[in-house]
Amino acid sequence: MSTKFSSLPVVDVGALKAAEVSSEVNAELSQNLYHVFATTGFAYLVNVPLSFDHDEIFDLSREFFTLPQDQKMRLAKKSFRPSHSNTYRGYFPTQLHLTPDNLKEGFEIGNPTANHGPHNTAKTQKINLSETNVWPDATVFSKQQRLEQMYNELQDLSSKLLSLLATSLGKDSDFVSSWLDDSLSTLRLLHYPPVPQAATQQPEQGESVRLSCTPHTDSGILTLLHQDATGGLEVLNAAGEWIPAPYISGSIVVNIGDLMARVSGSRFKATMHRVRAPPPNPNSTDPRFGRFSIPFFFEPGENCVLPVEGEEGEVVYGEWVRKKMSTFVEFQEDSGYDTGTTEEM
Numbered sequence: 001m002s003t004k005f006s007s008l009p010v011v012d013v014g015a016l017k018a019a020e021v022s023s024e025v026n027a028e029l030s031q032n033l034y035h036v037f038a039t040t041g042f043a044y045l046v047n048v049p050l051s052f053d054h055d056e057i058f059d060l061s062r063e064f065f066t067l068p069q070d071q072k073m074r075l076a077k078k079s080f081r082p083s084h085s086n087t088y089r090g091y092f093p094t095q096l097h098l099t100p101d102n103l104k105e106g107f108e109i110g111n112p113t114a115n116h117g118p119h120n121t122a123k124t125q126k127i128n129l130s131e132t133n134v135w136p137d138a139t140v141f142s143k144q145q146r147l148e149q150m151y152n153e154l155q156d157l158s159s160k161l162l163s164l165l166a167t168s169l170g171k172d173s174d175f176v177s178s179w180l181d182d183s184l185s186t187l188r189l190l191h192y193p194p195v196p197q198a199a200t201q202q203p204e205q206g207e208s209v210r211l212s213c214t215p216h217t218d219s220g221i222l223t224l225l226h227q228d229a230t231g232g233l234e235v236l237n238a239a240g241e242w243i244p245a246p247y248i249s250g251s252i253v254v255n256i257g258d259l260m261a262r263v264s265g266s267r268f269k270a271t272m273h274r275v276r277a278p279p280p281n282p283n284s285t286d287p288r289f290g291r292f293s294i295p296f297f298f299e300p301g302e303n304c305v306l307p308v309e310g311e312e313g314e315v316v317y318g319e320w321v322r323k324k325m326s327t328f329v330e331f332q333e334d335s336g337y338d339t340g341t342t343e344e345m
């Protein structure tokens with residue numbers, strides 16, 4: 001459980017821009033990060049070492065979501081287009097038949113330089129966690145390379161943060177290095193379309209606010225989130241109050257996932273969060289409106305074995321994520337997903 005915070009702390013990570021970081025600065029950053037992850041589990045990072053700003057990444061995301069629907073559906077995962085072979089990477093459309101409190105469309109990419117060789121066991125599963133990315137044709141979307149570069153920068157930043165976290169837990173600096181092998185990190189472009197006026201005025205019975213992402217904790221290690229200025233992200237404190245996490249210019253939000261909380265022996269907190277529905281808009285189908293956000297989920301490789309502090313056992317990441325997946329709205333059974341193992345290849 002997190003503490004009774006009333007706002008999210010801000011951590012300046014500008015020191016990570018330098019090619020060499022002194023051991024004093026590393027120790028200070030490591031302590032700061034330990035403190036926020038052991039209390040709120042969430043923080044804003046400022047002065048991040050990234051070559052792109054919010055305008056650039058959100059322009060790129062808007063360019064993707066304003067593609068004609070049939071172009072986006074060419075990238076749809078198999079559960080939405082059974083003739084397609086991509087099961088894990090690609091596009092998912094808004095699912096109007098599921099709960100109205102999870103109205104979102106998304107586009108997910110994995111490691112652009114991954115080795116998709118035959119050694120990977122993923123091919124025996126219905127969902128291939130390490131499949132190659134799918135992309136729109138370069139004639140309609142020109143930003144593939146830039147998005148791949150953004151992915152790599154977010155992965156680098158995550159790996160720097162992870163080694164600071166390892167130090168803060170009293171581990172060797174190579175404690176997390178194997179987590180980076182064949183990493184399954186996901187960069188997810190998200191668009192929450194505005195809901196029609198009538199729907200926002202009538203929340204469902206027993207519910208006080210209209211949401212577009214229901215309360216959850218992230219399942220993995222660490223999430224780095226770019227959010228636009230629409231607002232709506234809220235984080236639950238120990239007193240059961242939803243604390244707004246509004247957009248702060250130039251910042252990204254970072255939070256701990258369930259697996260990292262477990263690996264740390266519950267020293268780090270995976271804090272519950274949700275997103276309020278964006279303001280209603282009469283042009284509710286116009287994809288330029290609504291909330292845009294871009295979480296980057298740092299994930300280890302499928303075969304990575306993570307030791308768990310204070311417990312006998314270990315966690316194999318691929319098994320963990322498949323178990324968790326059955327609870328994600330995008331992977332619910334009635335959306336067509338089956339996360340189990342196939343009898344045959």
Ligand SMILES: O=C(O)CCC(=O)C(=O)O
Pocket residue numbers: 190213218225227233273275292293294295
């Ligand atoms: O859209 C957001 O700001 C948050 C999204 C989120 O929490 C998630 O995708 O796990």
Ligand SMILES: [Fe+2]
Pocket residue numbers: 216217218273
């Ligand atoms: Fe989340």
